[in-house]
Amino acid sequence: MLSATNLGILRGERVLFEGVSLSVAPGEAVILRGANGAGKTTLLRILAGLTRPEAGNVTREATHHWIGHREGLKPHETPRTHLKLWGQAWGAEADIDAVLREMGLSRPADVAGRYLSAGQKRRTALARLMLDNRAIWLLDEPFTALDTEGRDQLLAMVARHRQSGGAVIAAVHGDAGFAASREMGL
């Protein structure tokens, strides 16, 4: 579904990593491990096509969702307007109210981003995963700022996504909470 071969990248004068290959098939989940600064985020950005690697290439055979550590939520946007905007941008016909309810965002649905807590912002970003059915999920530290309930919700989403033939590549610290097909150390 997504495969990368022999990726290498320079950051400044330093080789961040080289010779990294990975692939993910339907239903699989790959977890990226590594110390802070090992290049997990950079690798995910390369897989998403945001950063150009110095060596190697990436083939994506399906569309992907991107959840970075910056949420992509504007200070003036409410969870509802945010999801509506991206639903329209992607041409997705999801029921916004249902998505908000499922993510536990019904109460702050009309609160501007600048007043939301870190966890609520994170939930809003994760709600984008449900707007549009895309086979590949690229998640950078998706559990950051989530409470137990939010964590369980995300785990359920990941499980459902894999059951329906989706693939997940995630950078995670500590216990991922879901069974990974492979773990990759950087």
Add this chain to the structure above:
Amino acid sequence: MSPKPILSAFRQALSEAWAGGAGALLPLGFFAGAAVLVPLGIGTEPGMLRAVGPGILWVSLALSSLVTLERIFQSDVEDGTLDLWLQAGAPVSAIAAAKTFAHWLTAGLPLALMSPVLALMFQAEAGLSLLTGALIYGLGGLAFFFWGGVGAALSATVRRGGLLIALIALPLYVPTAIFGSMAMRGAAFGDTAPLLLAASTLFALAAAPFAMAAALRLAAD
């Protein structure tokens, strides 16, 4: 390719400018302030004011277009929206053009609409020429905003990048400033000056989005 992401980018930029509140009025205040202070500086002799007025307004327009440009792409880099737009499935140049156009609508068009009032303060004759003047300022302002957008995209990752934007954009403003002031002086250059101004604006509209797209991809890299 679907035009939906482009429309959404346009809508988001408009609502962001709207939510910015009084921030959107800053260029307007700058424009008016510069034009009001000049007569105090150079004296109030009507003939002289009439002679320098159009030129002063051009300079004020160019400088006030720089005031808020800093924010159009920088905030997207900071809150992660840029990453989403780069993956939205539409050409990045079209997204950048939509955002810049929305920015011109909220910050640039009001400048052009206000120019007749300021021109009157410079002893311009009240008449139809005030409206053609506004049209010319609007056309030139559009080019200023698109070239300024290139500077804004290039300095999107630089904190307090305002000075950098000015350094990058001001040389690109030169053709528009020249043709624009020729167009305002009218008679001496016949009908060709407004056409040359329109051509330089069209060139900005055609070329700047690609430069912005390349700069934004670099900012995300």
